[in-house]
Every structure is written in C-alpha cells, then in structure tokens.
Amino acid sequence: MNMAMKEVDYEHPRADASGSVCATKHAWARVPQEPGPSERAALKEKIRHLLKEKNAVMVSHYYVHPDLQDLAEQTGGLVSDSLEMARFGRDHSARTLVVSGVRFMGETAKILSPEKRVLMPDLDATCSLDLGCPVGEFSAFCDAHPDRTVVVYANTSAAVKARSDWLVTSSCALDIVKALKDKGHKILWAPDRHLGAYIQRETGADMLMWNGACIVHNEFKAIELQSLMQQHPGAKVLVHPESPAEVVMLADAVGSTSGILKAAHEMDAKVFIVATDNGMMHKLRTLNPGKLFLEAPTSGNSATCKSCAHCPWMAMNSLADVARVLESGANEVQVDSAIIPRARLPIDRMLAFTSALKGGHDAGSLVPNIGAA
Numbered sequence: 001m002n003m004a005m006k007e008v009d010y011e012h013p014r015a016d017a018s019g020s021v022c023a024t025k026h027a028w029a030r031v032p033q034e035p036g037p038s039e040r041a042a043l044k045e046k047i048r049h050l051l052k053e054k055n056a057v058m059v060s061h062y063y064v065h066p067d068l069q070d071l072a073e074q075t076g077g078l079v080s081d082s083l084e085m086a087r088f089g090r091d092h093s094a095r096t097l098v099v100s101g102v103r104f105m106g107e108t109a110k111i112l113s114p115e116k117r118v119l120m121p122d123l124d125a126t127c128s129l130d131l132g133c134p135v136g137e138f139s140a141f142c143d144a145h146p147d148r149t150v151v152v153y154a155n156t157s158a159a160v161k162a163r164s165d166w167l168v169t170s171s172c173a174l175d176i177v178k179a180l181k182d183k184g185h186k187i188l189w190a191p192d193r194h195l196g197a198y199i200q201r202e203t204g205a206d207m208l209m210w211n212g213a214c215i216v217h218n219e220f221k222a223i224e225l226q227s228l229m230q231q232h233p234g235a236k237v238l239v240h241p242e243s244p245a246e247v248v249m250l251a252d253a254v255g256s257t258s259g260i261l262k263a264a265h266e267m268d269a270k271v272f273i274v275a276t277d278n279g280m281m282h283k284l285r286t287l288n289p290g291k292l293f294l295e296a297p298t299s300g301n302s303a304t305c306k307s308c309a310h311c312p313w314m315a316m317n318s319l320a321d322v323a324r325v326l327e328s329g330a331n332e333v334q335v336d337s338a339i340i341p342r343a344r345l346p347i348d349r350m351l352a353f354t355s356a357l358k359g360g361h362d363a364g365s366l367v368p369n370i371g372a373a
Contacts, residue, residue, distance in 0.1 A: 004031040008312050010128035011218075013137075013191075013211040027131055029312035030122065035319060043319040044071055050326035051075050056096035056119075058322070059085040061105060062257045063279030063314040068100045068322065079283065081257045082154050083169050086112045087351070098326060099333070100317045102127045106333040107158040111343050118333040121321035125313040127155050132212040133191035135159035141188070145208060148188035149180055149370075152346070155214075156191060158335045162343040167350045170241055170256035173199050176353055179363060181205040184370035194218065198241040198248055216311050217242035220275045224297035225250055228273055232294065236269040239296070240276040247275055247296070264288055278309045 005028050012025040035043060044067070051058060058077035060068045069079045078088040082101065086109040089097040096117045099106045104127055106120045133152075138160055142150055152164040153173070161167055168176050177199050180187060187205055189196040191212030200207045220243045229235060229250070238260045239251035248254055253263035257280060264272055264284050274280060275296035284293045298309045325331045335343070349366070356363040 005029070006031055006312050008128070008215065010131055010215050011211070011213050012132045025131075027126070027128075030124070030316050031312075032316060032318035032320070040067065040319065043323050046323050047071060047319065047326065048075055050323065051098075054096055054326055055094055056098055056326060057089065057092050057094035058098045058100065059089055059109070060317075061085065061101035061279075061314065062283055063277040063311055064100045064317045065279075065315070065319075066282040067319055068317055069282060071319075071322075072100065081169060081171070082108060083347075083350075084258075085109065089113055089116065089118070096326075098322060100322065101125070102130075102311070102313050103333075104130050104155055104157060107335050108154065108161075108347070110333045110335045111158060111161070111340055111347065114335075114337070114340055117329070119325045119329070120331050120333055121318060121325060122316045123331045123333070125316040127311075127313060128215040129153065129155040129191045129212050130157055130160075133157075133160055133210060135163060138190060138210065139163050141190075141210065145188050147186060148208060149185040150188045150190075151177065151180070152190050153192055153195060158339060158343045160190070161346055162339040164346045165349075167346040169350075170195060171258055172350060172354050172357075174202055175357060175363065176350065176367075177205050177207075178203045179353070179367045182364060183367045185367075186370075192242050194244055194248075195242045197245060198254070201245075214242045216277050216309060217275070218244065219298040219309070220244065220247045220296050221298065222246035222250060225273065225275070228294065228297055232271050232273065234269065235271040235273050235294070236263075236267050237273045237296070238263055238275065243275050251275070260284075261287065264291065264293070277311055277314065279311070279314060 008027045009024050012023050058072040060072040060079045072079050082105045089109045090112040097109050098119050099109050102125045106118050110118045150164045151166045154169045181203055187207045189207045190210035193209050193211050196209045236252040239248050239254050241254050271292045273294045273296050278295050295309050353363045353366050
C-alpha cells in the first residue's frame with residue numbers, strides 16, 4: 001500500500017556541560033490511508049480471528065487511532081499508557097503481544113517479556129523524545145556528571161534505559177524524585193525538559209536537565225489557551241506536564257494520561273479544555289458522554305503546528321498493519337539480549353516503588369541514602 005510521507009522537525013540536543021544547546025533535526029512519518037467502511041469492518045474481523053489463532057493479545061496506547069483502542073479492549077487486551085501496556089503483556093498468558101504505539105513502547109514490552117514475541121504495526125513509529133536522546137550523546141552527558149543519579153522518562157530507548165538508575169512515568173515521577181531528593185540524591189534528568197522543570201518546581205530537587213521536548217506538548221500556546229478559556233468561562237483545564245510551564249500554570253489539573261482521565265471523571269464540570277495528544281479525546285468522550293472536551297490550541301500567535309496536537313508517529317499505526325504483522329509475523333521487536341537485564345533494572349525499581357506506594361507501604365525505604373552501597 002502506497003502511503004504519503006510527512007516531514008517532522010524535532011529538537012536534538014547536543015550534550016555539552018550544561019545540556020542547554022539545541023539543534024533542530026528532521027525525521028519523517030508515514031501517513032496511512034484510512035480504509036473505507038467495508039474494508040474497515042473486514043480488517044477488524046480478520047484481526048479478531050488472527051488474535052485467537054496466534055495466541056496473541058493486543059495492547060494500544062491512548063494516542064493511537066480509536067479503532068485500535070476499541071479493538072484492543074474488545075478482544076481482551078488493554079488501552080493504557082506505555083508501562084501498563086508492558087506490564088499487562090508480561091502478566092497475560094498470550095505468547096505474542098501486538099503493541100500499537102511507538103518504538104520505545106514495544107522495546108519496554110520486550111524488556112519485561114523477553115520470552116514473548118512482540119510485534120508492532122510499524123517499527124519506524126518513533127518518538128521525538130527518543131530521537132532527541134541518542135544513547136552515545138546521553139552516555140557522555142552522564143559520564144560528565146558521575147555524582148548524579150540518572151533518572152529517565154519512559155519515552156526513551158532500551159539503550160538509554162540501560163544507562164539509567166531509575167525509570168519514571170509522568171504518573172509516578174513526582175513521588176520517585178521527591179524520595180530521591182529526601183535521600184540526598186542530585187539528579188540528572190532526561191529527556192523532556194518541560195516535565196523535568198515541572199518536577200523540579202514541585203519537589204525542589206537539584207536536577208540537571210537534558211534539553212529535549214515532545215513535539216506535541218511543546219506546541220500548546222498559553223496566549224491562545226487563555227483566549228479559549230475566556231470563550232468557555234466554566235471550563236476546567238487539564239494539562240499534561242510535558243507542556244510548557246506557562247501552559248501548566250493555567251491548569252486546573254496536571255497529570256499523566258491516566259491522571260487526566262481521572263480528573264475528567266471526578267471534576268464537577270461539563271466542559272474541559274485538554275492539553276495533550278488529541279488521541280486522548282476518544283477515551284475521554286467515551287467515558288464521559290455528558291461532558292464536552294475541547295482541544296487546547298496549538299495554532300495562533302507564534303505557532304508552527306508541527307504536530308497539531310497529534311503525534312505523527314502514533315498516527316502510523318493502522319488496522320491494515322496490525323492484520324499484516326499478525327498474519328506474517330513481521331515487525332518483531334528486537335532488543336539486544338546483553339542490555340535487557342541492565343535496562344530492566346530501573347524499570348523494576350520503579351515497579352517496586354509504585355507497588356509499595358499503592359500498598360500503603362514506605363516506598364521511600366526502597367531508595368538508598370546517597371553514599372550507601
């Protein structure tokens with residue numbers, strides 16, 4: 001199938017002593033053709049059949065096409081954030097995982113389930129945060145600051161994870177960084193500077209930032225958001241912390257994808273303005289049929305709209321490719337077996353911490369005092 005190509009600009013930091021120098025680089029994304037109604041129905045039925053035949057389960061991120069979200073849930077799979085997708089795949093009895101998302105999500109699933117076959121609709125679906133944090137440059141940055149505990153966001157390659165001490169997601173980053181701060185750790189953070197700055201403001205931790213940004217969340221505009229808020233004076237504003245500080249400061253709730261879903265459900269409001277990838281709108285509207293959800297602006301004054309609030313790589317996932325990889329076994333995710341144990345270590349630390357926190361235990365006891373063995 002012929003597909004159009006889309007050029008994508010992203011920020012690629014050069015690792016110097018301060019981590020503050022950026023150069024813009026270019027990548028690309030494929031634009032799948034939207035199937036017609038009859039082809040769409042046939043593809044869904046084919047995927048259902050193949051999932052059973054191949055002993056496979058499908059996990060999808062909130063940002064992919066609504067069809068892929070719905071199909072995952074309808075066939076016993078999951079729609080969630082990257083780490084829950086990987087955990088679900090690890091705990092499920094299926095021998096094959098089909099991960100609809102971007103490359104680092106497939107790698108994380110493989111790290112947690114090395115014995116399973118992990119397939120992706122398109123192995124070229126990547127992430128601007130991952131692209132902007134190549135392991136060679138990042139390792140040199142870490143080597144220049146050996147006194148710092150390395151904390152990386154989930155949106156990174158397996159190789160970068162293997163170079164880290166702790167992994168975090170946007171839902172647990174505040175708790176983990178605060179615990180590290182309380183034990184005397186100085187932190188080297190990567191890759192998203194907006195999320196890192198939000199955590200630093202909230203915790204007061206000593207953090208040295210890698211200078212990356214998500215091309216989706218980086219585009220939200222405070223001045224245009226304020227204008228939209230004036231048009232909807234009763235609206236609540238929900239913001240992902242990968243957004244710029246001036247957008248975060250306008251939020252009624254700041255949170256991860258799951259945090260935004262929780263806030264939308266619990267808040268006593270009928271109208272919400274949402275600053276995250278617009279793939280979230282499907283789940284927000286499905287779970288809250290009596291509420292109105294509006295996209296926060298990425299256009300207007302000073303806007304370039306590189307992504308227009310939707311990740312071009314998430315958009316590469318398609319029904320046709322899910323069917324193709326299930327049928328052929330193509331697009332299997334491979335992670336170097338030599339780095340899997342080291343990449344899993346920061347993930348396991350995070351999972352143990354969040355499990356203890358959820359169970360009401362002292363999660364901070366899992367963080368060593370600085371200088372301790």
